[in-house]
Amino acid sequence: SAIFNFQSLLTVILLLICTCAYIRSLAPSLLDRNKTGLLGIFWKCARIGKCL
Incomplete structure (x- = not known):
């Protein structure tokens, strides 16, 4: 349902960016080994979260 509402979609994307940046600050090797493919x-x- 978040796909059809622009504000909800934007909120989900921002939460994803913030969550990934937080996980990378705790365990960098977890995300750095998956730079390509779907998990990339x-x-x-x-x-993006680090730059913001």
Whole structure:
């Protein structure tokens, strides 16, 4: 249902970015080993969160 509401979709994306950045600050090796592929999305979100 968050896909159809822009504000909810934006909230979900921001939560994903913040969560990935927090997980990377606790355990960097967990996200750094998956830089490519489907799990690379989480690494990219962590990089965006670090810059923000």
